[in-house]
Amino acid sequence: MVFFRVLDPGVFTTMQDEGRPGHAHLGVPRSGALDQESYRLANRLVGNRSGATALETTMRGPRLLWDAQQFEDVSEPVWVAVTGAPVPVRINGRPAAFAAAVRLLPGEVLEIGTAVAGLRSYVAVSGGFVNKSPLRSGSTDVLSGLGPPALAVGHELPVGPAAPIPSIEFVVPTGVFHQPVLDLIPGPRADWFTPEALMLLARTAWQVSPTSNRVGLRLEGPALERVRFGELPSEGMMTGSVQVPGNGRPVLFLNDHPVTGGYPVIGVVTRASLDRAAQAAPGTTLRFRLRTALR
Amino acid sequence: MVVMARWTARRAGENGYLVDVPDADPAQLADGVRGLCQERGIGLVEVVPGMSTVLIVFQDPRAVQIETLLAEVDAAPASGEVGTLTIDVQYDGPDLAEVAALTGLAEQQVIDLHTQTEFRAAFSGFAPGFAYLTGVPQQLRVPRRPDPRPVVPAGSVALADEFTAVYPKRLPGGWQLIGTTQQPLWIMRRNPPAVIRPGMTVRFRQVG
Numbered sequence: 103m104v105f106f107r108v109l110d111p112g113v114f115t116t117m118q119d120e121g122r123p124g125h126a127h128l129g130v131p132r133s134g135a136l137d138q139e140s141y142r143l144a145n146r147l148v149g150n151r152s153g154a155t156a157l158e159t160t161m162r163g164p165r166l167l168w169d170a171q172q173f174e175d176v177s178e179p180v181w182v183a184v185t186g187a188p189v190p191v192r193i194n195g196r197p198a199a200f201a202a203a204v205r206l207l208p209g210e211v212l213e214i215g216t217a218v219a220g221l222r223s224y225v226a227v228s229g230g231f232v233n234k235s236p237l238r239s240g241s242t243d244v245l246s247g248l249g250p251p252a253l254a255v256g257h258e259l260p261v262g263p264a265a266p267i268p269s270i271e272f273v274v275p276t277g278v279f280h281q282p283v284l285d286l287i288p289g290p291r292a293d294w295f296t297p298e299a300l301m302l303l304a305r306t307a308w309q310v311s312p313t314s315n316r317v318g319l320r321l322e323g324p325a326l327e328r329v330r331f332g333e334l335p336s337e338g339m340m341t342g343s344v345q346v347p348g349n350g351r352p353v354l355f356l357n358d359h360p361v362t363g364g365y366p367v368i369g370v371v372t373r374a375s376l377d378r379a380a381q382a383a384p385g386t387t388l389r390f391r392l393r394t395a396l397r
Numbered sequence: 398m399v400v401m402a403r404w405t406a407r408r409a410g411e412n413g414y415l416v417d418v419p420d421a422d423p424a425q426l427a428d429g430v431r432g433l434c435q436e437r438g439i440g441l442v443e444v445v446p447g448m449s450t451v452l453i454v455f456q457d458p459r460a461v462q463i464e465t466l467l468a469e470v471d472a473a474p475a476s477g478e479v480g481t482l483t484i485d486v487q488y489d490g491p492d493l494a495e496v497a498a499l500t501g502l503a504e505q506q507v508i509d510l511h512t513q514t515e516f517r518a519a520f521s522g523f524a525p526g527f528a529y530l531t532g533v534p535q536q537l538r539v540p541r542r543p544d545p546r547p548v549v550p551a552g553s554v555a556l557a558d559e560f561t562a563v564y565p566k567r568l569p570g571g572w573q574l575i576g577t578t579q580q581p582l583w584i585m586r587r588n589p590p591a592v593i594r595p596g597m598t599v600r601f602r603q604v605g
Contacts, residue, residue, distance in 0.1 A: 123442050123443065124441075124442065124443060125525075125589070126443040126445045126452075127427065127443070127444060127445050127446060127520075127521060127594070127595055128521050128525060128526065128589055128590070128591040128594060129521035129522055129523065129524055129525045129526055129527050129528070129591065130525045132443075236585055236590075237590070246524055246525050247566075248525060287408060287410050287411065289407050289408050289409060289415075290407035290408060290409040290415040291407075335447065335448030335449050335450075336447050336448045336520060336522060336529070337415065337447030337448065337449075337450040337452065338415070338443070338445030338446070338447050338450065338451070338452025338520075339445075339452070340409050340410045340413045340452065340454065342410055343409075343410070360522060360523065361445060361521065361522050362445065362447055362520055362521070362522035362523075363522070367409070370409055370410030370411070370413065371410070372410070372411050373411055373412075395408050395410070395411060395458075396411075396458075396459065
């Protein structure tokens with residue numbers, strides 16, 4: 103097996119894929135890459151099947167040694183692609199392309215720097231990262247503990263057999279917004295709040311708190327007031343739910359969110375908006391735009 | 398003919414509906430929804446029972462008329478697959494005395510009530526395989542601990558408010574711990590890995 107060796111894990115780097123949907127009723131969060139569009143693009147660029155495991159970085163990415171020179175039969179280079187939050191990519195210190203398949207020779211070091219905008223970049227390798235896949239997903243779920251641990255110095259990251267690299271000359275990288283606007287469909291518990299609360303949610307420039315993580319974005323701003331008090335019997339939670347705990351400060355649930363909860367959800371953001379939310383670094387200002395659901 | 402749906406649904410985002418289930422078992426309705434959608438070839442992402450709701454997440458909500466679906470679906474009778482489970486418990490939990498004090502019962506009376514009651518797995522949450530069991534008799538209802546423990550060992554059998562549960566793995570927790578079981582509740586190589594699943598009947602048996 104050929105593998106990358108982790109020289110520096112970066113701030114917080116995990117393995118991610120499409121997650122493990124279909125198990126929420128057993129207490130298992132979906133997990134998976136938070137910015138699915140960027141994750142998919144990374145896999146496409148290196149010719150991987152959809153669903154292959156890639157790395158998700160946070161703020162500053164890892165330094166990885168392509169540790170293949172000890173194998174006589176492996177003189178092949180490996181191809182990697184970095185997408186998502188735009189970030190300097192270097193191979194043995196030399197600048198390499200972002201959002202393109204770049205070639206790495208045995209013994210070379212891939213370095214993913216600090217994001218110049220956004221928060222999370224995706225690193226796909228031709229052949230995909232191979233790891234244990236509880237419930238058919240190799241994603242690290244920070245809430246439930248399923249999946250491999252976050253990268254640490256010295257970890258070996260095995261890589262699977264590669265498919266041919268597609269000849270893509272140029273792609274438009276997925277966007278990262280400095281002040282993202284998220285589409286939100288009110289409900290299912292909007293009636294637990296004052297009518298003003300929904301307007302306030304839509305009017306406010308919310309600031310992403312540094313306590314945010316893959317479970318959710320904590321948003322700093324005015325308190326959203328309720329008209330119904332008491333406890334909501336625990337109910338299933340959508341990814342993208344804007345849940346409002348007792349202090350009135352909303353939390354936007356990302357992929358590793360608890361599957362059931364007892365605080366009312368004032369609205370749920372759309373799938374495409376979740377990709378934007380994934381790139382909202384602490385301190386980012388974000389807004390909600392009210393939408394009605396298609397049917 | 399006008400078919401009145403027995404249940405009403407609220408929109409939950411682009412592809413979800415939250416169904417209010419005031420008068421039936423949400424876990425059984427969830428099974429009914431799964432069965433009907435499989436029959437009709439309707440793609441599901443999740444069907445998540447709650448305490449008195451079912452969250453249904455569709456692959457493509459445009460392919461579904463939710464009112465029609467809810468008019469046709471029935472809460473499936475408890476199927477054999479779901480079944481009954483008996484869990485062997487050593488009632489040696491660090492909070493057993495506290496629970497006895499809070500309820501005004503003797504420790505053995507707490508154990509007797511807990512082992513004589515048939516509980517139902519209502520829904521899951523908190524951690525993989527963590528099922529909230531309902532049916533706790535009034536006399537056995539105790540509040541959560543004011544100071545949650547940073548570590549509750551795997552297999553801990555616990556009480557809190559209207560629920561009892563078994564911790565499937567080492568977790569933080571504020572529930573009152575009355576016993577421990579050696580039975581694993583999350584077995585990764587099994588499909589599904591959760592030993593207690595919503596809709597199941599669960600009994601506890603004193604051992605040791």
